[in-house]
Amino acid sequence: MTTTEQRTDLVEEQRPGFKTPVRNPGMDLDLDWIHQVHVNRSAVERRAATLSTRRTVKKEWQAAWLLRAITCIDLTTLAGDDTPGNVLRLCAKAKQPLRADLLQAMGMEHVEVGAVCVYHNLVSVAVEALRGSHIPVAAVSTGFPAGQTPFDLKLKEIEASVQAGASEIDIVISRVHVLTGNWQALYDEVKAFRAASGEAHMKTILATHELATLRNVGMASLVCMMAGADFIKTSTGKEPTNATLPVSLVMVRAIRDYYERTGYQIGFKPAGGIRTAKASLDWLILMKEELGNEWLNNTLFRIGASGLLSDIERQLEHFVTGHYSAAHHHPMV
Numbered sequence: 001m002t003t004t005e006q007r008t009d010l011v012e013e014q015r016p017g018f019k020t021p022v023r024n025p026g027m028d029l030d031l032d033w034i035h036q037v038h039v040n041r042s043a044v045e046r047r048a049a050t051l052s053t054r055r056t057v058k059k060e061w062q063a064a065w066l067l068r069a070i071t072c073i074d075l076t077t078l079a080g081d082d083t084p085g086n087v088l089r090l091c092a093k094a095k096q097p098l099r100a101d102l103l104q105a106m107g108m109e110h111v112e113v114g115a116v117c118v119y120h121n122l123v124s125v126a127v128e129a130l131r132g133s134h135i136p137v138a139a140v141s142t143g144f145p146a147g148q149t150p151f152d153l154k155l156k157e158i159e160a161s162v163q164a165g166a167s168e169i170d171i172v173i174s175r176v177h178v179l180t181g182n183w184q185a186l187y188d189e190v191k192a193f194r195a196a197s198g199e200a201h202m203k204t205i206l207a208t209h210e211l212a213t214l215r216n217v218g219m220a221s222l223v224c225m226m227a228g229a230d231f232i233k234t235s236t237g238k239e240p241t242n243a244t245l246p247v248s249l250v251m252v253r254a255i256r257d258y259y260e261r262t263g264y265q266i267g268f269k270p271a272g273g274i275r276t277a278k279a280s281l282d283w284l285i286l287m288k289e290e291l292g293n294e295w296l297n298n299t300l301f302r303i304g305a306s307g308l309l310s311d312i313e314r315q316l317e318h319f320v321t322g323h324y325s326a327a328h329h330h331p332m333v
């Protein structure tokens with residue numbers, strides 16, 4: 001077993017506040033272990049229900065957490081009518097997510113999002129637009145969102161996105177492997193995606209709404225991590241229900257189990273339907289309470305969202321105009 005201490009020399013600084021996550025090498029599929037993992041559904045729901053926060057941002061710590069949330073956003077556009085034009089606008093927003101006067105009022109010089117997430121066809125546009133920043137481009141892949149394309153094409157899609165400059169690959173798993181309990185097939189699939197991703201960081205999208213049970217969510221999380229996933233991600237954003245606190249709790253506890261067993265820190269990305277500043281605080285609280293402060297940064301935590309940033313901006317604007325005076329000036333993150 002490798003300890004965290006032994007691995008710190010492998011972590012390289014890429015940008016202030018951003019550490020390249022240590023690549024998860026995965027491990028052999030150990031069904032004995034994952035079958036011991038139990039999910040108590042009612043306990044999960046009770047715990048998730050306590051994670052509610054205020055509707056508006058009134059306190060300084062909440063504003064500081066919203067700034068942190070911005071740095072963890074995978075700013076996303078995944079629409080049939082995406083064009084180079086709207087991706088260029090998205091990248092401009094990624095580089096400057098808050099108005100200069102708001103930033104200044106909170107004593108900040110610069111803030112940027114965690115990544116920009118697009119379909120393969122827009123990867124090169126985003127890479128070009130973000131050149132000179134340190135914002136990585138994530139490509140959804142493997143037949144996103146349904147994953148119902150031939151396996152060989154999935155591998156080629158990953159390779160093409162890496163070639164185009166994506167440094168993060170968000171793959172979708174084949175839900176059939178989970179629904180038929182074929183854990184070996186899921187492991188082999190994700191391991192092949194891992195290999196095709198090369199040096200890019202791989203997030204595995206479980207599409208939790210389509211996995212039928214929380215137990216399946218927990219099992220799939222563990223199998224994906226064993227197969228070398230660097231992040232596990234809840235949803236595509238295209239399912240009837242996307243990121244929820246109960247599935248997120250199951251997934252972060254699987255991350256904790258995997259960390260305790262291997263020493264490897266796997267990231268978590270709730271995605272889909274997260275549109276309010278209040279909701280982003282719920283997920284930050286979940287990370288802090290379940291995994292601790294080490295997971296409260298964009299190396300190990302991302303929020304996949306297309307519409308969250310505007311509400312955070314609105315909330316911070318209310319906060320700055322209503323509750324924050326020049327007398328308080330000090331950096332918040």
Ligand SMILES: O=C[C@H](O)COP(=O)(O)O
Binds near residue numbers: 117272
């Ligand atoms: O991966 C990110 C999701 O597709 C974004 O979903 P959203 O449009 O509901 O925020």
